[in-house]
Amino acid sequence: MTRPSPKEAKAMADVAGVPVNAEVAARIANSIGPAFEGFAAVAGTLPFDLEPASFLLVQAAKDARKAST
Amino acid sequence: MTAEPALLSLTSVAQAIAQKRVSSREVTQSCLDRIAKWQPRLNAFMAIEAEAALKAADAADAKLSKGHLGGALHGVPLAHKDMYYDAGRVVTCGSKIRHDFVAASTSTALQRLKDAGTIRLGSLQMAEFAYGPTGHNAHYGPVHNPFAFDHITGGSSSGSGSAVAARLTFAALGSDTGGSIRMPAHFCGVTGLKTTYGRISRAGAMPLSQSLDTVGPLARSAGDCALLLGLMAGADPQDPTAIAGPVPDYAAAARESIKGLRIGVPTAFYVDDLDSEVARILDETIAVLKREGAHIVEVELPDQRQLTAACQLVLAVEAAAFHKRWLIERPQDYGPQVLMRLQNGLAIPGVSYLEAMRWRGPALAAHNAAVAGVDAVIAPVAPVAAPTIAESDVGNSPDAESVIQRLTRFTRPINYLGLPSLAIPAGFTRGGLPVGMQLIGRSFDEARLLRIGAAFQRASDFHERLPKLS
Numbered sequence: 001m002t003r004p005s006p007k008e009a010k011a012m013a014d015v016a017g018v019p020v021n022a023e024v025a026a027r028i029a030n031s032i033g034p035a036f037e038g039f040a041a042v043a044g045t046l047p048f049d050l051e052p053a054s055f056l057l058v059q060a061a062k063d064a065r066k067a068s069t
Numbered sequence: 070m071t072a073e074p075a076l077l078s079l080t081s082v083a084q085a086i087a088q089k090r091v092s093s094r095e096v097t098q099s100c101l102d103r104i105a106k107w108q109p110r111l112n113a114f115m116a117i118e119a120e121a122a123l124k125a126a127d128a129a130d131a132k133l134s135k136g137h138l139g140g141a142l143h144g145v146p147l148a149h150k151d152m153y154y155d156a157g158r159v160v161t162c163g164s165k166i167r168h169d170f171v172a173a174s175t176s177t178a179l180q181r182l183k184d185a186g187t188i189r190l191g192s193l194q195m196a197e198f199a200y201g202p203t204g205h206n207a208h209y210g211p212v213h214n215p216f217a218f219d220h221i222t223g224g225s226s227s228g229s230g231s232a233v234a235a236r237l238t239f240a241a242l243g244s245d246t247g248g249s250i251r252m253p254a255h256f257c258g259v260t261g262l263k264t265t266y267g268r269i270s271r272a273g274a275m276p277l278s279q280s281l282d283t284v285g286p287l288a289r290s291a292g293d294c295a296l297l298l299g300l301m302a303g304a305d306p307q308d309p310t311a312i313a314g315p316v317p318d319y320a321a322a323a324r325e326s327i328k329g330l331r332i333g334v335p336t337a338f339y340v341d342d343l344d345s346e347v348a349r350i351l352d353e354t355i356a357v358l359k360r361e362g363a364h365i366v367e368v369e370l371p372d373q374r375q376l377t378a379a380c381q382l383v384l385a386v387e388a389a390a391f392h393k394r395w396l397i398e399r400p401q402d403y404g405p406q407v408l409m410r411l412q413n414g415l416a417i418p419g420v421s422y423l424e425a426m427r428w429r430g431p432a433l434a435a436h437n438a439a440v441a442g443v444d445a446v447i448a449p450v451a452p453v454a455a456p457t458i459a460e461s462d463v464g465n466s467p468d469a470e471s472v473i474q475r476l477t478r479f480t481r482p483i484n485y486l487g488l489p490s491l492a493i494p495a496g497f498t499r500g501g502l503p504v505g506m507q508l509i510g511r512s513f514d515e516a517r518l519l520r521i522g523a524a525f526q527r528a529s530d531f532h533e534r535l536p537k538l539s
Contacts, residue, residue, distance in 0.1 A: 013415040046427050
């Protein structure tokens, strides 16, 4: 997972249906780059069967819920 | 009874009205008098509805005189962040785009406070669409910190923090997606509760990021937050993410001792690169908790930078998706910084967003394992006290996002994990600026945080200090 270049950021915004100019694309790439770098160690490592809803299962697990009673 | 009822706590004023030691009209007039004096300096209110508030207060007094107590907050005047839908009223969301938006329904959280008997003073300022941590607003001007007018309040619940600190309202609803309750609580010297994701219904609250948004109060004490949480928490058919099950007695929990509780202090990240005064106040807060009987232990948390990054990916994409239509049709009607931040979400691929969402479960499990031996973790809300309005007005400059990320680096991991966190006033800098600390708990364990926060406030007076209008 690598930070998008300004050219890639512009292409993705175009595909998303909200075209931006080169200056805005450069700013976007600069702004979100650190998030891509910060998440790089996790990206591409997650197990196949993992779903986003696993968060709610962990949140509602017995140990966590016990705390509210 | 105090000569100025607006200075009472929420709990005290509710009892005083119920026991007819003061009327709702007297209380409401007291708040309105303070609003008239302070609003020109603070810009904390979006709308002030004095006539309607007094009329509602008279109605509350008339009911009470006939023996009808409407609820736990009968006749108590409040104002809230201007993003809670209230049927038939304009809800601006701090924006130009919604400057004349009239809500068709009332948010569940607001309705539950109305059902408890509260009356409306008006609405409070906020960052545009709740997307800004400083308190600046390109359309309605910055909100000012009551303890130092040229300093920021923090955001996005900027009006809530400022108005509660100046005793213009007894409490206020805020919302916290990346720190928007805790930052104003920290900078303005009030108590703010970011609730567990799912603890309070989000129905009728303006969305920013559906996976991260949480509703919560800012108030003058942990006890007052406990009272409000008890009234608002619980299942809601309008919001399937609001959890079912019994609502604990938070007010009772806030009265309990903390003797024997174990409080963790992170060994890294939250203690790195702190302003020296924030570091001093963290040490002093730990010392107070120790004196109150808590055991202080070190905790080694998983890499918080990864959580912060994941939070940014989720927030940016979800916010951009909510705003896409206006990004196409009305980009000129956003403030420059909010437009810039919304555009960021356009360039994050769907796969990256979903990876960040898929990792939430394992990340929370890893956090739970790391804190298994403690009841709560204590950490600063931010590495610094409130900067000035001028120095933090970064607009859409190239380094704006990095400035924002640095300011909110201690709050975002908690939003990503969906955990509760209570921000409490913990001290003042030598220059007189408030500094807060956050108590971070397990999912749905707000009761323990309120217990610790209330114990700290019984042993300190930072939450009672009043700003002065000079």
